[in-house]
Structure formats: structure tokens, C-alpha cells
Amino acid sequence: MYRVLEDRGLEATGLDEGDARELYRHMARARRFDERALNLQRRGWMSGYPPFKGQEASQVGAAYAMAEDDWLFPTYRSNAMLLTLGVAMEDILLFRRGFGEFHRETRTQPIFPQAVPIATQIPHATGVGMAANYVDADHGVVCYFGDGATSEGDFHEGLNFAGVFQTPTLFFCENNHWAISVPRERQTASDTLAQKAIAYGFEGEQVDGTDPLAVADLVRTTLDEVRTGTPFMIESLTYRHGAHTTADDPSRYREASNVDDWRMLDPLERFEGYLLEEGIIDEAEVTDWEDTVNAELTEAVNVVESMEPPPPGDMFDDLFESLPTPLRRQRDDVLTRIERSQSTE
Ligand SMILES: Cc1ncc(C[n+]2csc(CCOP(=O)(O)OP(=O)(O)O)c2C)c(N)n1
Structure with missing residues (x-):
């Protein structure tokens, strides 16, 4: 497993102090976003939210290493990746309030809609890789998914075709050890998830997903290879510290932790400690950044609150x-019911 923090450090990577500082800023910003989103959901501000606490180093590291024209296939869990790639906070919040995705379009990165049906994005990511081959494009494709997705047929079909057609696809599996209430060890008898790549004719590697330097470094170097038409799979080891979503109660199926090692480390605290010790950041910078992010969040919430809810018919567009x-009937039915309820008010 690839790891550099508390071991060989920044010098062992192709990253510099500027990268380390940026990674930290993205992680701290993502953490504050996640905390605020959870609080907003608890106030009834949005119907549900899937937190990513514990997975910031992994997601930020991977997104940070992508080039501007690499495609991303995200899921509902990977909002820290979206934030790192320039999707505005208010866009993510608007989506969770019933607006279409990428409502305000602040990004330039090609990003697919978040996959909620598990693993369905994997064949799509392979397909975009095949398309890139057909048109001689030189971008890579990053396909994000969880450990649970590796049990789906789509995972095997997607990786199989990636191997056969040598697509420029990086399969980035974030193993947070839980698929709702199903633990990683009930998902597969394989020692690692990364080794599954070998059966499809390409390489896989594990990385410490609580170490942002290791993740960014590995993703950057593998993407250089991937873009030349060599698929690759990374298994990023993290831990889902919170609930699966705000509709879930993890105390029903797991103790405080089913693992008791480095995976339980808080990636943000760990990285902050390292950077402070190395003198790459100082306490004043930490506090200043927190103030900046809090102001950004307050502004994002204000923007979202100032917007009228989208017309319900929009979901059919x-x-x-x-x-x-059948969908036309459903849309007409929804609109008629709304009209009726408004005329009886
Ligand atoms: C095809 C499909 N089957 C079942 C579900 C219900 N479901 C939602 S999330 C989830 C667990 C996914 O776990 P994992 O892939 O590890 O991702 P994580 O939620 O941990 O990020 C399941 C089974 C679904 N969304 N789609």
C-alpha cells in the first residue's frame, strides 16, 4: 500500500509545498461544507445528505491530481471531489434541494451526473474511454465508486471491456469499509479490491486514503499512464466516519468502529498536524482559511435560500x-394534482 505521510514525506512525491498547502485548503473547505450540509439537513433544509467525513484526503487528493480535461464519473458520495474540481458549493446544495445538477455551471471540468444506482457509471466511464480512443482524444477518465460497487455486474463488465479495449480509464475505488450496513469482508473474499484489476488484464494498487499526498501523487502518476491507453485501478482505503446518509443509523449495525488502526485517523487532523510540524502552514493560516470558508458557506446558503423552488415539472426535462x-402521463398527473391542490387552497 502506497503511503508517504509520517514516513518519507513530501520529498518522496512529485508534489511541492504549494501543492501540499492547496490540498490542505481543499480538505478543510470540504470538511466545513460537509458539516454545514449535515446541520442544514437536520434543520429540514434538504431531505437527505450523504456525508463524506473521513474521506476528504482520498477525494481531494484524487480530484486535485486530475487535469482540466479529464472526465469524472462521480457518485452521491464524492462531493469533496466536485468541490475540488470547481463545482460551486451552492450548486451542490441546490441539487440537494431539488434543482437540476450543475444549475449554475461554474465548472469547466467534464463531470457526469452523480450516479445513485450503484456501479452504473462504471460501464459509462469505460465507454467514454472507448470514445476517446476512437477520436484520438488524449484526456483520461476517472471513475469513482465505493467498495459495494465491486459486487455489481456493471463493475465486472466495465473493467472487462476497459482491459479488452485498453481504455484510458482510472477506476478509483474508495473503500470506506461499509456499503450501508454490509461490511467490506462480506462484499468479497478477495484479499484486496485492487487485485481484481489483474483478472481484467491491468494493474491495481492500494493507497492510504487518509494520506492526501500519497493519493494525489499516485493518481497523478497513474493518470499519465492511463491517458496513453492503459487502464488502472486504485483502491483507496478510508473509513466512513458518519452515517451512510442522514436516513441511516449506523449504531444499528456497527460498533463505534470495526477497525482499530490508521484507517480511523481523521485525515484532516493528521495532515494539518504534519503541515504545522513541517512549517508548511502556520496556525494563523489555519484560522484565516476557516474564516474564508465560513464566509463562502454563508454566502452559498444565502444564494440558495434566495432562489424560488424549481417548478415540479422540471424533473421530467x-x-x-x-x-x-408513461413518463408523459406521470408528468401530466403531477401537474394536474398540483393545479388542483392550488385551486382548493
Ligand atoms: C443498483 C443499486 N442497488 C442498490 C442500491 C441501494 N444502495 C444505495 S447506496 C448502497 C451502498 C453502496 O455502497 P458503496 O458502493 O460501498 O458506496 P458508499 O455508499 O459507501 O459510498 C446501496 C446498496 C442502489 N442505490 N443501487
């Missing part, structure tokens, strides 16, 4: 060129 009959 942008699905098909022309809406199939």
Missing part, C-alpha cells in the same frame, strides 16, 4: 429528446 408515454 432533459431525460429524453421526446418524453415516452
